[in-house]
Amino acid sequence: xxxxxxxxxxxxxxxxxxxxxEVDDLSVSIGGNRLLSEVSxxxxxxxxxxxxxxxxxxxxxxxxxxLGLLPANASVRGSVRxxxxxxxxxxxxxxxxxxxxxxxxxxxEPRASLHPSRPVGKQIVDVIRAHETVRVADARSxxxxxxxxxxxxxxxxxxxxxxxxxSGGMCQRVLxxxxxxxxxxxxxxxxxxxxxxxxxxxxxISLLRRLARELDLAVLLITHNLGVVxxxxxxxxxxxxxxxxxxxxAEQLLSAPQHPYASALVRASDVNLxxxxxxxxxxxAPADPARPPAGCRFHPRxxxxxxxxxxxxxxxxxxxxxxxxxxxxxxxxxxxxxxx
Ligand SMILES: Nc1ncnc2c1ncn2[C@@H]1O[C@H](COP(=O)(O)OP(=O)(O)O)[C@@H](O)[C@H]1O
Ligand SMILES: [Mg+2]
Numbered sequence: 007x008x009x010x011x012x013x014x015x016x017x018x019x020x021x022x023x024x025x026x027x028e029v030d031d032l033s034v035s036i037g038g039n040r041l042l043s044e045v046s047x048x049x050x051x052x053x054x055x056x057x058x059x060x061x062x063x064x065x066x067x068x069x070x071x072x073l074g075l076l077p078a079n080a081s082v083r084g085s086v087r088x089x090x091x092x093x094x095x096x097x098x099x100x101x102x103x104x105x106x107x108x109x110x111x112x113x114x115e116p117r118a119s120l121h122p123s124r125p126v127g128k129q130i131v132d133v134i135r136a137h138e139t140v141r142v143a144d145a146r147s148x149x150x151x152x153x154x155x156x157x158x159x160x161x162x163x164x165x166x167x168x169x170x171x172x173s174g175g176m177c178q179r180v181l182x183x184x185x186x187x188x189x190x191x192x193x194x195x196x197x198x199x200x201x202x203x204x205x206x207x208x209x210x211i212s213l214l215r216r217l218a219r220e221l222d223l224a225v226l227l228i229t230h231n232l233g234v235v236x237x238x239x240x241x242x243x244x245x246x247x248x249x250x251x252x253x254x255x256a257e258q259l260l261s262a263p264q265h266p267y268a269s270a271l272v273r274a275s276d277v278n279l280x281x282x283x284x285x286x287x288x289x290x291a292p293a294d295p296a297r298p299p300a301g302c303r304f305h306p307r308x309x310x311x312x313x314x315x316x317x318x319x320x321x322x323x324x325x326x327x328x329x330x331x332x333x334x335x336x337x338x339x340x341x342x343x344x345x346x
Contacts, residue, residue, distance in 0.1 A: 026192060028085075040296065042064045054238050060288075065196070072111075107137045107190060112194075125165065126180045127146065127153075133184050195227050232275035248295030252332065262341065310335055
């Protein structure tokens, strides 16, 4: 039991473990607009993976598809397999059982996800009893334990609190307790710290890191903030215009990114604190996934684009330094990241 997350054997074992979640060639259209195109990614048991990209790139839609929560008018191709179950085609009853007890999701606005006029403890008890046949007293005692685990200083008192009595950071802790109360193996966290103050953000991220280790939980952390990603995740999937364009080790992404968009994102982000004049975003506006440019979707904004990039869409392929990338020039470019 003395192994730590730094044990070199652990990473090696994790790399050969079968994927807990496997998204394969997922395409999603809503109202005739194709918003996700051939998204592929996988998450192993206990793995912490970031999903990054500018607003509108398709991160939330990808997260929702993992739980079978796409809008009813969405048309879907490809597959999302969680522990062997096809989440896109499973019936409603099966999905309801999996959601919460196998995969949970938390969102950006913790307050909006909680009922305003029911004590938060009762809401956690409701979730537990919706999934398991347990007595109210047992569900209550588990809810208290979960609030404690989520770092709320006085879990018994918090049980009886209403949302308006709690700070944003406390609400997010309550939601994390609720999301984890039935022992899921995957937590999808969609911008969980975006609405919080910077110091509270750091606390929530360190909480997620501790819980992931203690509960052997896999996390897909959706965020536009690479600082948050680098504090939690070992691997990062980058999306642009409804596609995965890069899938890499977090360290590789930050120090020597292998895709021009990933490089631009890293250079424009908060992690780039020692080169403040380089910050200020990426030139040009993100392409609309419903009306993508021909060829590589990033080519109109890419400083490295050549004629062929305007004509041919690159596939997501193994990259020169590990991981996968979607760039015709990946083997010839040496792209800047941030200094370690
Ligand atoms: N329910 C929906 N109906 C129509 N378009 C949608 C819907 N949800 C998202 N979109 C569109 O899909 C694209 C991706 O959205 P989203 O996944 O929310 O991006 P992100 O989370 O990366 O900001 C955007 O262009 C958005 O406008
Ligand atoms: Mg989103």
